[in-house]
Amino acid sequence: MDRRTFLTGAALGLSGAILRxxxxxxxxxxxxxxxxxxxxxxxxxxxxxxxxxEHNYAEKYHQKFKIGHEKPIPxxxxxxxxxxxxxxxxxxxxxxxxQENNQSVDPEIHWITVLRFKRDEKGIEFDEGDRYYHPDQxxxxxxxxxxxxxxxxxxxxxxxxxxxxxxxxxxxxxVVVDYDWCIGCRYCMAACPYEARHxxxxxxxxxxxxxxxxxxxxxxxxRYKGVVEKCTFCVQRTRKGRxxxxxxxxxxxxxxxxxxxxxxxxxxxxxxxKRVFRLKDNLxxxxxxxxxxxxxxxx
Amino acid sequence: MGARxxxxxxxxxxxxxxxxxIFFRTSPPLSSKEHSQPEMKRHKSNKAILTLLCxxxxxxxxxxxxxxxxxxxxETSHSEGAVSGSPLARFQALFLKSAEPSDxxxxxxxxxxxxxxxxxxxxxxxxxxxxVNLKPRKLVKNHxxxxxxxxxxxxCFDCHSPTDRDKIRLANGQLIGDEFYALCGQCHGTVYRDFxxxxxxxRTGMWNGEKRQYRCVHCxxxxxxxxxxxxxxxxxxxxxxxxxx
Numbered sequence: 001m002d003r004r005t006f007l008t009g010a011a012l013g014l015s016g017a018i019l020r021x022x023x024x025x026x027x028x029x030x031x032x033x034x035x036x037x038x039x040x041x042x043x044x045x046x047x048x049x050x051x052x053x054e055h056n057y058a059e060k061y062h063q064k065f066k067i068g069h070e071k072p073i074p075x076x077x078x079x080x081x082x083x084x085x086x087x088x089x090x091x092x093x094x095x096x097x098x099q100e101n102n103q104s105v106d107p108e109i110h111w112i113t114v115l116r117f118k119r120d121e122k123g124i125e126f127d128e129g130d131r132y133y134h135p136d137q138x139x140x141x142x143x144x145x146x147x148x149x150x151x152x153x154x155x156x157x158x159x160x161x162x163x164x165x166x167x168x169x170x171x172x173x174x175v176v177v178d179y180d181w182c183i184g185c186r187y188c189m190a191a192c193p194y195e196a197r198h199x200x201x202x203x204x205x206x207x208x209x210x211x212x213x214x215x216x217x218x219x220x221x222x223r224y225k226g227v228v229e230k231c232t233f234c235v236q237r238t239r240k241g242r243x244x245x246x247x248x249x250x251x252x253x254x255x256x257x258x259x260x261x262x263x264x265x266x267x268x269x270x271x272x273x274k275r276v277f278r279l280k281d282n283l284x285x286x287x288x289x290x291x292x293x294x295x296x297x298x299x
Numbered sequence: 300m301g302a303r304x305x306x307x308x309x310x311x312x313x314x315x316x317x318x319x320x321i322f323f324r325t326s327p328p329l330s331s332k333e334h335s336q337p338e339m340k341r342h343k344s345n346k347a348i349l350t351l352l353c354x355x356x357x358x359x360x361x362x363x364x365x366x367x368x369x370x371x372x373x374e375t376s377h378s379e380g381a382v383s384g385s386p387l388a389r390f391q392a393l394f395l396k397s398a399e400p401s402d403x404x405x406x407x408x409x410x411x412x413x414x415x416x417x418x419x420x421x422x423x424x425x426x427x428x429x430x431v432n433l434k435p436r437k438l439v440k441n442h443x444x445x446x447x448x449x450x451x452x453x454x455c456f457d458c459h460s461p462t463d464r465d466k467i468r469l470a471n472g473q474l475i476g477d478e479f480y481a482l483c484g485q486c487h488g489t490v491y492r493d494f495x496x497x498x499x500x501x502r503t504g505m506w507n508g509e510k511r512q513y514r515c516v517h518c519x520x521x522x523x524x525x526x527x528x529x530x531x532x533x534x535x536x537x538x539x540x541x542x543x544x
Contacts (some may be wrong), residue, residue: 018382022373027343035353073507083498088526088528088529089531090529090530090531091531091532091533091534092532093344094532094535095335095532107536108535108536112533131534131535132534132535132537133531133534134531134533134534135531137529137530137531138528138529138530138531139528163429198409238506241506241507241508242504242505242506243502243504243506245506250501250502250517250527251518251529252501252503253436253499253500253501253502253513256497256498257506258506258507259506259507264498266496266498266502266506267505269496269497269498270498273498274492274498294493294498294499295489295490
């Protein structure tokens, strides 16, 4: 039983039916339901909760999980840069992300969508973005590629749309989802202008014991059917100082990541020295995901 | 709930208005339409319940004393109006204090060892007994696989030393060992500058700690430097193919 089914139960209870006392007696289930909001829990409560989840996941997936709850690092706001003049559209990032973040493989969920655009004298033809391209080799002459994932907005419309506080922006700028609070209403998906949120229409389906066991509560722990998920800049890695999986996977080095508050970080250097732009800047979402051109493109 | 629906409608109108959309126009958003009918039916019937749930959810949350929190915006945001201009300019001004240059040679310590092609014996083993031939030509007796597709009009001795045949040579005559980036940097100044700061090329490891950096020659053959094409991994499944439960 998850929060949503419980709430259904509660709703029915309120509308006349009597809550079955035998159900109520199972305290371990109740513990989950009356869980405080993640950001309000103290260290002991967090430990107890993640232990309980580790136990549940082990039973469900026959695999041992570690569910971390690392806090934001003080003085750090994460930023991401993507060099469009290098990206060759090979999709290595897409699958490295799936591997790292335990997305469902079937039905398929990708947090990164790579769009292919035609390049011509008029400039970028944004109307013609194609995500299903599959030539033998990339890059193809006359095209360029633009990977899109969660832009980690400073001003995230998805957060405002959530009726249950199941998604919020952390102090290090990462927008996270608490899968135990999400009721699957998908308002956030409608609000996101970047199509960066994805819905679990089914239980996550991967080959047995093919989950990445090194997880974070707000990141890549296995999701439930009926909840929304999204890119977290690999919170389970980046809060421990590591680069996100997509940065590590990119063969051309187009992906840059670091602390926006550190003037010497790669991302700060990119913003300072290159012409950068942000997707749909006019919407005032203030993304912390910057696209730039490492050099002027030629054909 | 009426208020919430209203705000949702406003949001989606602003944000999903096709005239506002820079892209995603021809590939329509993954809308509920594209999902299978039975799935949709179930969700429609759930809708009423969900609406109720939102209310009940709030009720439950507030009665059991778990105040819903809005996570501090203050830490990362900034007072409006302090800096004016485009959102981006504002963002840059606020987030990027003046960057003092880091140790310009720091990158040397994190370079991954170069990928030497297997070399049977040193160049001088043969070239000791051969006169230097400065004439640009197609090589046949040896090195037939090396075809220069680099600087138009360039030749081997732009980079290889004619006197010490085992070594690479800079323009000023200085012989170098593994530091080919210094060679490349002579002609590709901007790229080299970015490379030193980790912008051109690739770093792995820790964003705030120990890193490793790839060298120019990991990605570019000195003789034929254009990055070699790759075969792409499979495209995503089209929505209509996702219709299975």
